Amino acid sequence: MRRLVRTEGLTAEQDEILAVVRQFVDKKIIPVATELEHADEYPTEIVEGLKELGIFGLMIPEEYGGLGESLLTYALVVEEIARGWMSVSGVINTHFIVAHMLNQHGTEEQKLEYLPRMATGEVRGAFSMSEPGLGSDVSAITTKATRTADGYEITGQKMWLTNGGSSTLVAVLCKTDEGSESVYKNMTTFLVEKESGFGETAQGVTIPGKIDKMGYKGIDTTEMILDNHRISADQVLGGTPGNGFYQMMDGVEVGRVNVGARAVGIANRAFELGIRYAQQRETFGKPIAQHQAILFRIAEMATKVETAHSMVVRAARLKDAGERMDVEAGMAKMIASEYCNEVVQDSFRIHGGYGYSKEYEIERLYREAAFMLIGEGTSDIQKMIIGRSLLKDYRI
Numbered sequence: 084m085r086r087l088v089r090t091e092g093l094t095a096e097q098d099e100i101l102a103v104v105r106q107f108v109d110k111k112i113i114p115v116a117t118e119l120e121h122a123d124e125y126p127t128e129i130v131e132g133l134k135e136l137g138i139f140g141l142m143i144p145e146e147y148g149g150l151g152e153s154l155l156t157y158a159l160v161v162e163e164i165a166r167g168w169m170s171v172s173g174v175i176n177t178h179f180i181v182a183h184m185l186n187q188h189g190t191e192e193q194k195l196e197y198l199p200r201m202a203t204g205e206v207r208g209a210f211s212m213s214e215p216g217l218g219s220d221v222s223a224i225t226t227k228a229t230r231t232a233d234g235y236e237i238t239g240q241k242m243w244l245t246n247g248g249s250s251t252l253v254a255v256l257c258k259t260d261e262g263s264e265s266v267y268k269n270m271t272t273f274l275v276e277k278e279s280g281f282g283e284t285a286q287g288v289t290i291p292g293k294i295d296k297m298g299y300k301g302i303d304t305t306e307m308i309l310d311n312h313r314i315s316a317d318q319v320l321g322g323t324p325g326n327g328f329y330q331m332m333d334g335v336e337v338g339r340v341n342v343g344a345r346a347v348g349i350a351n352r353a354f355e356l357g358i359r360y361a362q363q364r365e366t367f368g369k370p371i372a373q374h375q376a377i378l379f380r381i382a383e384m385a386t387k388v389e390t391a392h393s394m395v396v397r398a399a400r401l402k403d404a405g406e407r408m409d410v411e412a413g414m415a416k417m418i419a420s421e422y423c424n425e426v427v428q429d430s431f432r433i434h435g436g437y438g439y440s441k442e443y444e445i446e447r448l449y450r451e452a453a454f455m456l457i458g459e460g461t462s463d464i465q466k467m468i469i470g471r472s473l474l475k476d477y478r479i
Contacts, residue, residue, distance in 0.1 A: 086385075087351060087354065087385060087388050087389055087392070088162060088347065088351055088388065088389070088392045090155075090159060090392075090396055093159075097152075097155075097156050097159070100141075100150075100152070100156060100160065101156075101159055101160065101163060103136060104136070104138070104160050104163045104164065105163050107132060107133075107136060108163050108164060108166060108167035109167075111128075111129060111132055112126075112129055112164070112167030112168050112171060113167045113168070115129075116167055116168035116171075116444075116447070117441075117444055117447050119168075119301050120168065120170065120300050120301055120447050121300075121441060121447075123293075123300040123301060124301055125249070125301055125302070125303065126168070126170070126171055126174070126301055129168075129171055130171075130174055130204075133171075133174075133175065133204075134203065134204040137149075137150055137202075138160065138175060139175065139178060139201065139202060139203065139204040139207075140201070140202025140203065140204075141156065141157055141160060141179070142154065142156075142157050142179060142182060142183060142186075143182050143186065143198050143201060143202045144186065144198075147186075147194060147195070147198035147199050147202060148198070148199040148202040148203065149182075149198070149202040153399070153403045154337065154340060154399045154402045154403050155396065155399040155400055155403055157179060157340075157341075157344075157399070158340050158341070158343075158344040158395055158396070158399040159344070159396075161175075161176070161341055161344035161345055161348065162344045162345075162347045162348040162351070162392070162395075163348065164348065165344065165345040165346075165347070165348025165349055165352075166348040166349070166351050166352045167348075167352075168301070169299065169345055169348065169349055169451045169454070170299055170300060170301040170302045170451075171301075171302075172341070172344075172345050172348065173245050173246075173299065173302045173345075174246065174249075174302055176245065176338065176341045176342075176345075177208055177209045177210040177244075177245045177246050177250070177338075178201065178207055178208040178209075178246065178250075179208075179337065179341065180208070180210045180254075180334040180335075180337055180338050180341075181201070181208030181209065181210055181252060181253075181254045181334070182198065182201050182202075182208060183333070183334060183337050184254055184272070184320060184330055184331075184333065184334045185197055185198055185201075185274075185320070186198065187330075187333060188272075188320055188321045188326070188330045188333070189320055189321060190321060190322045192317070193274065193317075193320070193321075193322075197252060197274070201252075206251050206252050207246060207249055207250045207251050207252070207279070208246070208250055208252050208253070208254070209244050209245065209246040209247055209250035209252070209253045209254070210244075210245070210253070210254050210334060210338070211241040211244050211253050211254065211255045211256065211307060212224075212241075212256045212331055212335075213241065213242045213243045214226060214239070214240060214241055214242050215240055215242045215306075219460050219461070219464045221256070221267075221270075221328060221331070222266045222267065224256060224257070224258050224270065225239055225258065226238070226239025226240065226241060226255070226256070226257050226258065226309065227239060227257060227258045227259070227260075228257040228258070228259050228271060228273060228314075230259075231313070233315065233316075234313065234314050234315040234316045234317075234318075235259075235273070235313075235314050235315075235316065235319075236287075236311045236312065236313055236314075237255070237257055237273065237275075237287070237309045237311075237312045237314060238309055238310060238311055238312070239257065239309050240306065240307070240308050240309070241255065241306065241307040241308075241309070242306055242307075243294075243304060244290075244304065244305045244306070244307050245302060245303075245304055246302070246303060247290050247303055247304065247305025247306070247307060248279065248280060248281050248290055248292075248293065248303035248305055249279050249303055250277070250279065251276065251277060251278065251279055252274060252275070252276055252277075253274075253275045253277065253307065254272055254273075254274060254275075254320065254331075254334070255272065255273045255274075255275050255307075255309075256270055256271075256272055256327050256328070256331050257270065257271055257272075257273055257327070258270060259271040259324050259325065259327075261324050261325040263325060267328040267329075268325050268326075268328070269325065270325070270327040270328040270331075271319055271320075271324040271325060271326070271327040272319070272320040272321075272326070272327035272330045272331060273314055273318050273319060273320065274318045274319075274320055275288065275309075275312065275314065275318070276318075277290075281293075281305075285312070286312060286313060287309055287310045287311050287312030287313065288307065288308075288309055288312050289307070289308040289310070290305050290306070290307055290308075291305065291306050291308065292305065293305060294306070297450055297453065298447070298450030298451045298453060298454055299451060299454045332409075335459060335460070336402065336408065336409060336412045337402070338459040339398075339412040339413065339415070339416040339459045339460065339465075340395060340398050340399050340402065340412055340415065340416070341459070342416050342419075342420065342455060342458045342459045343391065343394070343395040343398065343412075343415040343416045343418075343419035343420070344395050344399075344419075345455065345458075346391060346416075346419035346420045346422070346423035346452075346455040347388065347391045347392045347395055347419055347423070349423050349427065349448055349451055349452055349455065350384075350387065350388045350391060350419075350422060350423040350426040350427065350452075351388050351392075352444075352448060353384070353423075353426050353427040353429075353430040353431075353445060353448050353452075354381075354384045354385060354388050354426055354430065356430055356434075356443075356444055356445050356448075357380075357381065357384060357429065357430030357433040357434070357445075358372070358381055358384075360430075360433055360434055360437075361377050361381060361433050364433075364435070371433070377433060380429050380432070380433065381433075383429065384426045384429050384430065387422035387425060387426050388422070388426060390418065390422065391415070391418055391419035391422045391423065394411070394414060394415040394418055394419065395415045395419055397411060397415070398411040398412045398414070398415040409468060409472060410468070410469050410472045410473070413460075413465040413466075413468045413469045414465070414469060416459060416460070416465055417462045417465035417466065417469070419455070420455035420456050420458075420462065421456070421462060423452050423455050424452045424453070424455065424456060427445070427448050427449055427452040428449070428452075430445055430448070431445050431449050
């Protein structure tokens, strides 16, 4: 029986969902993950399996055809999937963010139009905020939507779209200049429909191709070029322009919980591989796990996995309770990503020279862990968010 990353107070239904996902990961993902990752091959069969399990509709309310589960259930499912292969958790992450934004901020017509088909995976979501010249500095956004007689025309270039090629619905943050003195109130989120694939996927929408990355392979990460893309006012998320920044930040909070959960999944797998190898590899006449240096490393790894898991769970539960959790989400994302890298490095060292070989799974985890440090905001950005909020709470 595994001892780490257990969560107290789950319902029988949550336990059942996690058991099914864990079994799927062990049988369908782990055996093929390294081969698919090295080939940079999209995990089509795995994604179809997740559709059959209902994972694409996990957080979508039952009235729209989903399972109506909580952010906590989602985070725990992500932990399990990332334990198998982090890229697969990326397939569902931006889909969940868009579904969450629709459910929280969309008009009833928008919910009815998209959520039932998102629950089945027929419509696949992507989330687009970053640009070539900006990442976390959202105020510097340049992609602009200009009003026309019957809607808007969008022109600009977006960057780092996870699911950019496979998605058919993209939530795109644009500058709209609605007359507010605040730059943050002059941004609007548009629901851009397109075909899956690369090239010109809709009128005025081009997905150039996959970005070649160090890790996080298999999944399609892309740019998106918008050239006078015509879109109706009905595609403004929530129906009212000027709310895009706040809608996106709500989505980013969910995304930070997701990245924290992914980091826990990677770290947990690295721990499993490290403690197993430490009992198999012998030096100086005994398993290396019996050497104090390795034993201490194992203890530290396990403690970091548990700490990160606990913080992700707390952040998810606060969000589920309707409480503000920007600080907690930032803390969870920061500590989980930092600890993930430390645990993976320790497991890598336990493996010795074999850890550098592509035949061993830890080599893939080593590259995947690096992405956790920058996804959904770097640790430095998290520290700024946390520090500024704490100064407000503890003002003298």
